[in-house]
Amino acid sequence: MKFNWEYTFSLFLDPNLWKAAGLVVVLSVLAWVISNVAGIGLALMKESRSRLLSTVARGYVWLFRSLPLLVLLVFAYNIPQVFPATSVVLGSSFSSALIALVLSESAYMAEIHRGGLMSVSIEQREAARALGLPYGKVQLHIVVPQAFRIALPALGNEFVSIVKLTSLASVISLQEILLVGQQLYTQNFMVLETLLSVAVFYVMLVTVFDQLRALLERKLDVNRRRPALQSEPECIERRVARGRERRAHSGEKLVHAQGVTKSFHGNQVLKGVDVDVHAGEVVVVIGPSGSGKTTLVRTLNHLEPADGGVIEVNGQLLGHRYNAQGRIEALSDKDISLQRRNVGMVFQRFNLFPHKTVLENVTLAPVQLRRMSGTEAENFGMDLLAKVGMSAHAKKYPHQLSGGQQQRVAIARALAMKPSVMLFDEPTSALDPELVQEVLSVIADLAREGITMVIVTHEMKLARDVADWVVFMEDGAVGQQGPPESLFGANADPRIKRFVQTVSDAPIITETPAVAGLMP
Incomplete structure (x- = not known):
C-alpha cells in the first residue's frame, strides 16, 4: 500500500478541517480562561482561614480530579434527558464539552494556582496589609498577579493539554478536528494520510499558542525590562549644622x-x-x-x-x-x-511590590483606598519621591534599584497614606x-x-x-x-x-x- 502524500497535502485546504480547527481554538481558549478564573477562586478558598470554604474547595478538587474527562463529557451531554431544564445550558455538544472541560480543568488549575500563591512571600502580604489594604485588595493587587506570573509556565502547559483533550469531545458528536478526520477516512479509508493531517493541525495550534504564552510570560516578567532613563540626576540633600530642637516626652499621646x-x-x-x-x-x-x-x-x-x-x-x-x-x-x-x-x-x-513601578508602589494604596484620585496620587507620589531623592526613578522597577534606593521608596510609600x-x-x-x-x-x-x-x-x-x-x-x-x-x-x-x-x-x-x- 502506497502512502498518498498528494491527498494528505490536499487536506490542508479542506474548509471543514479549518472550521473544526477554529472550533477547537474557541473551545480551548474559553475553557482555559474560565478554568483559570475558577482555579484562582478555588485556590484562594482552599487557602482560606474559613474551614467551610477550605473544605468545599478541597472536596471539589478531589472529586473532579478523580473523574475521567470522558465520563464528564458523556454525563454533561446526556443529563438533559433526565433533567430537561438543563437543556438551556447543555443543549448543544459545544456547551456540554465546554462545561465538562471547565469542571475538570478547574480542579487541576486550582492546584497550579495554589502553588503560585504559596510562592508569594509573606513579606509581600504584610507590606500590603501595613498600608491598610483589606484582604480582598491584598489578594487582587499584590498576591494574585505575582502568583499568576509564577504559575504561567504550568498554566501554558495546561492549555496544551486542553487543546489535545478537545479530541475526546468527538464522543458527543462535536465537530472538532479528530471527528472531521474520522468522517473523512471512513469515506476513503486513507486512515494514515488523514490522521497525519489531523496531527499537523494539532501541532500548529499548540505551536502558535505556545508562542503566545511565551510572549505573555515575557510581558509579565518585569525583570526583563530595561531600566527607565533618568530625567534628572539623583540627589540626596546633605544639610550642614541644621538640627532640630529636642521634644519633651509629653503632650498628645498618639501611641500608648x-x-x-x-x-x-x-x-x-x-x-x-x-x-x-x-x-x-x-x-x-x-x-x-x-x-x-x-x-x-x-x-x-x-x-x-x-x-x-x-x-x-x-x-x-x-x-x-x-x-x-x-x-x-x-x-x-x-x-x-x-x-x-x-x-x-x-x-x-x-x-516593595516587584511587579509595580516605583511610582505605582507609592500610589497603589491611596488610589485603591479612595484617598485620592489617580492624578492626585501621582502628583503627590512624585512630590514624595522628590522628598526622598527618588523622583528620577519613578518609572523603574524595584529590582533596578539599589538597596538604599528601595528603602527610600518604601519610606515614600508609607508616607503616601499620610x-x-x-x-x-x-x-x-x-x-x-x-x-x-x-x-x-x-x-x-x-x-x-x-x-x-x-x-x-x-x-x-x-x-x-x-x-x-x-x-x-x-x-x-x-x-x-x-x-x-x-x-x-x-x-x-x-x-x-x-x-x-x-x-x-x-x-x-x-x-x-x-x-x-x-x-x-
Whole structure:
C-alpha cells in the first residue's frame, strides 16, 4: 500500500478541517480562561482561614480530579434527558464539552494556582496589609498577579493539554478536528494520510499558542525590562549644622502601649512592655538581638496581635473595641485595615511590590483606598519621591534599584497614606554600609518636619542625634527609657554602655548636645 502524500497535502485546504480547527481554538481558549478564573477562586478558598470554604474547595478538587474527562463529557451531554431544564445550558455538544472541560480543568488549575500563591512571600502580604489594604485588595493587587506570573509556565502547559483533550469531545458528536478526520477516512479509508493531517493541525495550534504564552510570560516578567532613563540626576540633600530642637516626652499621646505581652510557641517574647509616643516625637528602640524590639513595633500596627495588655493608637484600641456591654471584642480584618491606614510601616527588607513601578508602589494604596484620585496620587507620589531623592526613578522597577534606593521608596510609600505615626523596623540593617547614610538622611529630614516616628535600630548615631526618647529593651522587657543624654551619658547604665560598645565604634557621649544633626 502506497502512502498518498498528494491527498494528505490536499487536506490542508479542506474548509471543514479549518472550521473544526477554529472550533477547537474557541473551545480551548474559553475553557482555559474560565478554568483559570475558577482555579484562582478555588485556590484562594482552599487557602482560606474559613474551614467551610477550605473544605468545599478541597472536596471539589478531589472529586473532579478523580473523574475521567470522558465520563464528564458523556454525563454533561446526556443529563438533559433526565433533567430537561438543563437543556438551556447543555443543549448543544459545544456547551456540554465546554462545561465538562471547565469542571475538570478547574480542579487541576486550582492546584497550579495554589502553588503560585504559596510562592508569594509573606513579606509581600504584610507590606500590603501595613498600608491598610483589606484582604480582598491584598489578594487582587499584590498576591494574585505575582502568583499568576509564577504559575504561567504550568498554566501554558495546561492549555496544551486542553487543546489535545478537545479530541475526546468527538464522543458527543462535536465537530472538532479528530471527528472531521474520522468522517473523512471512513469515506476513503486513507486512515494514515488523514490522521497525519489531523496531527499537523494539532501541532500548529499548540505551536502558535505556545508562542503566545511565551510572549505573555515575557510581558509579565518585569525583570526583563530595561531600566527607565533618568530625567534628572539623583540627589540626596546633605544639610550642614541644621538640627532640630529636642521634644519633651509629653503632650498628645498618639501611641500608648501598656503591659503588652506576646508569646510564640510558648516562648514569651514581650513581657509587659510600656511605651508612650507623643505627637511629633521620635522614639528610638534599641537593645540586643532577641530582646523583642521588632515584635514590639509589629504589635503597634497589629501585624502581630498582642496576647495581652493595651495598645491605643490615636486614642483607639488597636485591633479591638468596646461593645455595648463595655467588654472588649476583636475587630474584623476590615476594621483593622482601617486602623492601619494611620500607621505607616517601613520594613527591614523594603518589601516593595516587584511587579509595580516605583511610582505605582507609592500610589497603589491611596488610589485603591479612595484617598485620592489617580492624578492626585501621582502628583503627590512624585512630590514624595522628590522628598526622598527618588523622583528620577519613578518609572523603574524595584529590582533596578539599589538597596538604599528601595528603602527610600518604601519610606515614600508609607508616607503616601499620610499616617499619624511612622514605624521603622531596622531600616538600615539590610543595607551595605555605604548605603546606610542616604536612608538615615531621609529619616533625619522627617524628624525635622515633626513626623511622629518609632524606630527600631542598631544605629547608635541615629539614636543619639535624632531621638527625643530612647527605649532600651532587654529580654522582652523595657530595661530603661529616657532622653538620649540619660541613656548615653557618662552615668548611663552599664548594660547600655556594654550594648553600645558592641554595636558602635563611636564613643559614648558625655554631654548633652544642644543641637543634633545627623548629616556631616
